[in-house]
Amino acid sequence: MIYDQFLQTLLGGLAIGCIYSLIALGISMIVRATDILHFAQGEVMMVGAMTGFSSGVWAGNAPLLALIGGTFGGGLMAVAVELGVYRPLRARRVPLINVVIATIGVSIVLQNVARLVWGSEPLAYPALFETRGLVISGFTVSPQLATIVVLSVLIMAALAVFFRYSRAGIAMQAAAQDPDAARLMGISVERATVNTFAVSGMMAGAAGVLLGSLFFASFNMGFITGIKAFVAAVLGGLGSVPGAMVGGLLFGVIETFSAMFISTSYKDAVGMVVLILILLVAPMGLFGRAGRQV
Amino acid sequence: MLRINNLSVSYGPVAALRGIDLTVEAGETVALVGSNGAGKSTTLKAISGLVPPSGGTIEFLGETLNGLKPEAIVERGIVHVPEGRRIFPRLSVEQNLEVGAYSARAAMRRRRIREEVYALFPRLRERRQQMGGSLSGGEQQMLAFGRAMMAQPTLLLLDEPSLGLAPIIVEEVIRAIAHFRAEGVTILLVEQNAELALTLSARGYVLETGQVVLTDESQTLITHPKVWASYLGEKELEDT
DSSP states (O other), X not given: OHHXXXXXXXXXXHHHHHHHHHHHHHHHHHHHHHOOOOTTHHHHHHHHHHHHHHHHHHTTSOHHHHHHHHHHHXXXXXXXXXXXXXXXXXXXXXXXXXXXXXXXXXXXXXXXXXXXXXXXXXXXXXXXXXXXXXXXXXXXXXXXXXXXXXXXXXXXXXXXXXXXXXXXXHHHHHHHHOHHHHHHTTOOHHHHHHHHHHHHHHXXXXXXXXXXXXXXXXXXXXXXXXXXXXXXXXXXXXXXXXXXXXXXXXXXXXXXXXXXXXXXXXXXXXXXXXXXXXXXXXXXXXXXXXXXXX | OEEEEEEEEEETTEEEEEEEEEEEOTTOEEEEEOOTTSSXXXXXXXXXXXXXXXXXXXXXXXXXXXXXXXXXXXXXTEEEEOTTOOOOXXXXXXXXXXXXXXXXXXXXXXXXXXXXXXXXXXHHHHTTTSBGGGSOHHHHHHHHHHXXXXXXXXXXXXXXXXXXXXXXXXXXXXXXXXXXXXXXOEEEEEESOHHHHHHHOSEEEEEETTEEEEEEEHHHHTTOHHHHHHHHOHHHHHHO
């Protein structure tokens, strides 16, 4: 049965890795479009988990509504902080490092606001997905984990299609690659940046619902998860979209296996050690490139 | 069509343009020549809205452009092909062309124009799925022209289209400019290569340290000592 256990652990790692990927994708998109390291992305995820929880409960345990509520909650929150905080700072030509520090401020404010609104007790998500064991060709598979993987893959596929074929998606990439040239094509870089925050916030919000349904939703769930998503983004190469996807999956699997083979108490440390090792070997990350190239 | 009155632009304390006057009539090709740092590129950037004027006015078809954002100026039919081509390196050739027709005025006819671009530059059709950044310098210049065609300009601002290109590619550049002229597009051409610029244009302006020092028919300018002086520097000319 050791093979069965291996598969279970692998699936668990992939599921948590998908959640890291969804958050890391947003971090990478934002750094590519604005050079901002968005340390509040974990809190955007937490806001998604909370609004998803509330809309799920309001709708009487409807999983789809929880997912939609979380997605839009995360997207709106990200747009709100861009319009309310980061854009005014950029307009005042504040040095980039100060904007990055402001993202840490935003993350702390969001935690406190969430504690006020949703309280400090962890909220038990209603059973959104089937919890009975699913038997696939002789192996028992957790339906919750399988659902998370499937939904994440669908969301990431939708993102890829959006970037490749939609005019808004292509315009966002153009604005990130060369803002002045994009302006000369008639693209509003400001709008493209808002769209970037909206899409990255929506993905983080969806990740929040998935993570909440796996454990709990609580005001402080975003911090450590956000840091790990950051690690995943760096692992894949900061600013690279495929890198963020692979980095998240890899980090999730490494973390889960180290919890199994070494100890649950050290899994965070093991993950970080692996990060440092990978960065020593491949300083730019797996899919890395140096910053914004023109 | 385009009327520039007493235009000044400063980058911080540095004055890049000190009160230039310039007009371009519909259907004309006008050259703007001068040495490095004379203010040629700055003039184009001021017209397309990338840099704000510190004084003077820019009028296009009777409307003042001062204070409009670049994306609003594109909607009026002014298309700026910046120096160094500036294609999007991690978008495919086809996506680059799609972005060219992003403005609302260009979006309608974009499929038909794309076919025209591919007919003029068959190489771009062959490479349409390739990333812009993987193209050679000459192909990137073709893509930059294709992108400008997609934008369907009334007035085209070209900044150093021949810079750093092999002579055989410069032929392509000349062909592309001829295509725009045949379509009736008005062109304001900036070039370091004064000879090329003045053969392609009817009239020209010579810029020196942010001021217009000379303007005449291109045929006259091409033999004018002042044109060559502005490249070589006055001093050297006096010495010879």
